Amino acid sequence: MNNAFENAMTQLDQAANIMNLNKDIYAVLKQSDRVLIVSIPVKMDSGEVKVFTGYRSQYNNAMGPYKGGIRYHWNVSIDEVKALSFWMMIKCATVNIPMGGGKGGIIVNPKELSIGELERLSRGYIQKIWREIGSDKDVPAPDVYTTPQIMGWMRDEYEKLVGHSDPGVITGKAIPNGGSEGRETATAQGGVYVVKELAKKLGLNPSETKVAVQGMGNVGGFMAKILHEEGYDIVAISDSKGGIYSENLDLNAVFAHKEATGSVQNLEGTKNVTNEELLELPVDILVPAALENQIHKDNVDKILAKAIVEMANGPVTPEADEILKQKNVPVVPDVLANAGGVTVSCFEWEQNNKNEHWTEAEVFAKLEPMMVQAFNEVWETKEKYNVAMRVAAFVKAIERVAAKMKI
Ligand code: GLU
Numbered sequence: 001m002n003n004a005f006e007n008a009m010t011q012l013d014q015a016a017n018i019m020n021l022n023k024d025i026y027a028v029l030k031q032s033d034r035v036l037i038v039s040i041p042v043k044m045d046s047g048e049v050k051v052f053t054g055y056r057s058q059y060n061n062a063m064g065p066y067k068g069g070i071r072y073h074w075n076v077s078i079d080e081v082k083a084l085s086f087w088m089m090i091k092c093a094t095v096n097i098p099m100g101g102g103k104g105g106i107i108v109n110p111k112e113l114s115i116g117e118l119e120r121l122s123r124g125y126i127q128k129i130w131r132e133i134g135s136d137k138d139v140p141a142p143d144v145y146t147t148p149q150i151m152g153w154m155r156d157e158y159e160k161l162v163g164h165s166d167p168g169v170i171t172g173k174a175i176p177n178g179g180s181e182g183r184e185t186a187t188a189q190g191g192v193y194v195v196k197e198l199a200k201k202l203g204l205n206p207s208e209t210k211v212a213v214q215g216m217g218n219v220g221g222f223m224a225k226i227l228h229e230e231g232y233d234i235v236a237i238s239d240s241k242g243g244i245y246s247e248n249l250d251l252n253a254v255f256a257h258k259e260a261t262g263s264v265q266n267l268e269g270t271k272n273v274t275n276e277e278l279l280e281l282p283v284d285i286l287v288p289a290a291l292e293n294q295i296h297k298d299n300v301d302k303i304l305a306k307a308i309v310e311m312a313n314g315p316v317t318p319e320a321d322e323i324l325k326q327k328n329v330p331v332v333p334d335v336l337a338n339a340g341g342v343t344v345s346c347f348e349w350e351q352n353n354k355n356e357h358w359t360e361a362e363v364f365a366k367l368e369p370m371m372v373q374a375f376n377e378v379w380e381t382k383e384k385y386n387v388a389m390r391v392a393a394f395v396k397a398i399e400r401v402a403a404k405m406k407i
Pocket of ligand 1: 139141142144172338341342343
């Protein structure tokens, strides 16, 4: 398994070489500003106390308060959290929002906890990190397996501890709790704006563009739905248990089947595929929207897609990236493709700070030009230096961060 932080540092090195990055700035960017490691004792329903480990990495705040989600997953590690916080720094700077990079996580399988245990764990995490967060300091949000309800418990716990209201301390909240319209679908919607720009560059016509989506969570599920509404041809989709493939996939039937059986597989008229096989299907655009390290040196030669749009964080390893670049397969990197989520988080924070509430139409009217501009800046930088889009995004982002750091 690739070490996520090493991957992130390899990507930093590639960009630093291309742009001749000042060595002092480079030295600072090789480290996270601060990493908190906390133990969270939770009284389980059985009466027994279990101690969970949590992290929060505050990578860099040159552009604004640290920003990034909190992940609940059994594979969370300090290296993964650090890598994800570094990518958040790059992501926020790629779309040019006034936010730095942060990320948190707890080593836990949330599916094994009762609702009460989950609440106590979430409040316990805030009890350990509250001094280091705040709307002007570090603003967490949801990530893998964390929800608006969890954000609500965390906001409440934080406000009890500081003794005053601070709705912008956390984003991805439910709408009645200060959440933004459109936040739920923002990551997917941002990805769709990116796909549309990419299709223009590649001369692809939506109705003739076959798309495979790996993942059916908040990102993959909405992405498939919105792309379908935009006229794209979704031919394969999967959840954590596996996927299905059909040249005539009926997406509504897929969602109904998943709702009824808990899985997408075994739907009449479709072929079951594993999550690995889904990546190797003959499609135009492949959208990995689940977890990291999905496309690596051992399967990259089997990838038939004409382009990849990374909606998960870190789904393509650096070795695979290199090979895809040689094969002229554009990879729209996570830091650009899935930046719609954090951009609308930033809008949520802005609305909270100004005590405003924008309509969904207002939110997407602001999001679209930002995604389109970021895509085109990255595309131009890629052409200028003849590098992969990821390197181009890193160059653009690090230029912005470095300019702030210098001042
Ligand atoms: N977890 C999301 C990401 O990786 C969103 C972060 C946020 O909204 O702050 O981009």
